[in-house]
Amino acid sequence: MIRSVIKGFGAYLPERRLTNFDLEKMVDTSDEWIVERTGIRERRIAANDETTGSLAIRAAREALANASLTPNQIDLIILATTTPDETLPATATKVQAALGMTSGFAFDIQAACSGFMYALSVADNYIRTGAIRNALVIGADTLSRIVDWTDRNTCVLFGDGAGAVILSAEEGQGTTTDSGILSLILRSDGANRNMLISSGGVSASQSVGKILMEGREVFRFAVENMSKIAHEILSNNGFTIADVDCLVPHQANIRIIDATCRKLGIPSDKVILTLADQGNTSGASVAMALYDGITRGRIKHGDLLLLETMGAGLTWSAGLIRY
Ligand code: UT7
Numbered sequence: 345m346i347r348s349v350i351k352g353f354g355a356y357l358p359e360r361r362l363t364n365f366d367l368e369k370m371v372d373t374s375d376e377w378i379v380e381r382t383g384i385r386e387r388r389i390a391a392n393d394e395t396t397g398s399l400a401i402r403a404a405r406e407a408l409a410n411a412s413l414t415p416n417q418i419d420l421i422i423l424a425t426t427t428p429d430e431t432l433p434a435t436a437t438k439v440q441a442a443l444g445m446t447s448g449f450a451f452d453i454q455a456a457c458s459g460f461m462y463a464l465s466v467a468d469n470y471i472r473t474g475a476i477r478n479a480l481v482i483g484a485d486t487l488s489r490i491v492d493w494t495d496r497n498t499c500v501l502f503g504d505g506a507g508a509v510i511l512s513a514e515e516g517q518g519t520t521t522d523s524g525i526l527s528l529i530l531r532s533d534g535a536n537r538n539m540l541i542s543s544g545g546v547s548a549s550q551s552v553g554k555i556l557m558e559g560r561e562v563f564r565f566a567v568e569n570m571s572k573i574a575h576e577i578l579s580n581n582g583f584t585i586a587d588v589d590c591l592v593p594h595q596a597n598i599r600i601i602d603a604t605c606r607k608l609g610i611p612s613d614k615v616i617l618t619l620a621d622q623g624n625t626s627g628a629s630v631a632m633a634l635y636d637g638i639t640r641g642r643i644k645h646g647d648l649l650l651l652e653t654m655g656a657g658l659t660w661s662a663g664l665i666r667y
């Protein structure tokens with residue numbers, strides 16, 4: 345059985361830091377409130393000459409070098425983003441050109457904070473059907489460009505960044521001891537799309553709009569559905585929570601992560617956390633948490649990883665990967 349195995353990883357964070365103390369000067373908030381209610385202390389903001397595409401290119405170059413692959417060995421690039429550089433063409437094609445990749449194909453997908461998992465799922469299906477061998481999957485966002493910097497309900501939450509992985513086809517036994525993606529579950533609930541939405545869009549208003557969120561409702565939805573989907577993916581694959589070596593959750597709010605862990609019964613020392621320094625980087629969040637866990641030695645070869653996301657759509661997802 346063909347499996348999609350992680351062969352390389354990369355990430356990029358813009359240099360400019362925006363601390364909670366900086367935000368105190370912009371809106372009616374405090375470092376104390378933000379830390380207590382979200383766990384975030386600072387986030388990175390793209391420079392004026394940086395874009396989602398330029399962040400993605402930095403992460404992609406590192407992932408390629410890490411996998412020891414040349415651009416033309418990549419068959420497919422999928423970029424998950426909510427903040428593309430232009431309305432058309434896809435920002436993934438900018439990455440393709442910058443890498444000097446003259447073959448294969450590239451496209452964007454949009455599933456907000458769940459985007460990286462949706463992209464992994466699409467690439468995994470191309471690989472497992474034998475259509476391609478190597479995919480570059482990127483999550484990158486510059487949500488700072490669509491945040492309303494006068495709205496304290498949202499502007500304290502988000503940051504910019506990019507994370508990337510190379511997935512390659514490898515023959516497995518078809519058992520859960522195989523390396524690679526073992527299972528992915530994607531969900532969406534369009535009936536609740538207004539809970540987290542932009543105030544405009546290309547076709548609706550010919551403007552990009554700003555982020556609007558009913559925070560408390562999204563919070564409740566996230567805790568309930570992220571624990572449910574985690575149980576579902578574990579039992580579908582014959583695992584229990586004790587089999588999980590590392591939880592790699594979407595980094596939206598420490599209280600969402602803590603509540604989900606309590607419901608699941610997963611100890612906090614198994615959880616990868618980046619949100620204190622990065623905030624919520626949307627489509628990049630899980631990709632960068634994965635990068636952080638691997639590069640800090642928290643995630644080791646053979647570990648069973650449980651990935652989870654929750655975002656606008658509403659979308660949510662879970663994944664089991666043996667690293
Ligand atoms: O990645 C996509 C998924 N997004 C999420 O998962 C976000 C989910 N939601 C959340 O993380 C939380 O709901 C927030 C962090 C957004 C808000 O935390 P909360 O504990 O749910 O606060 P709340 O919205 O219930 O507001 C409590 C109070 C309100 O004041 P009143 O009405 O009680 O007087 C807010 O106006 O806190 C106030 N408040 C703030 N105060 C200081 C809201 N934002 C701020 C702020 N600083 N930045």
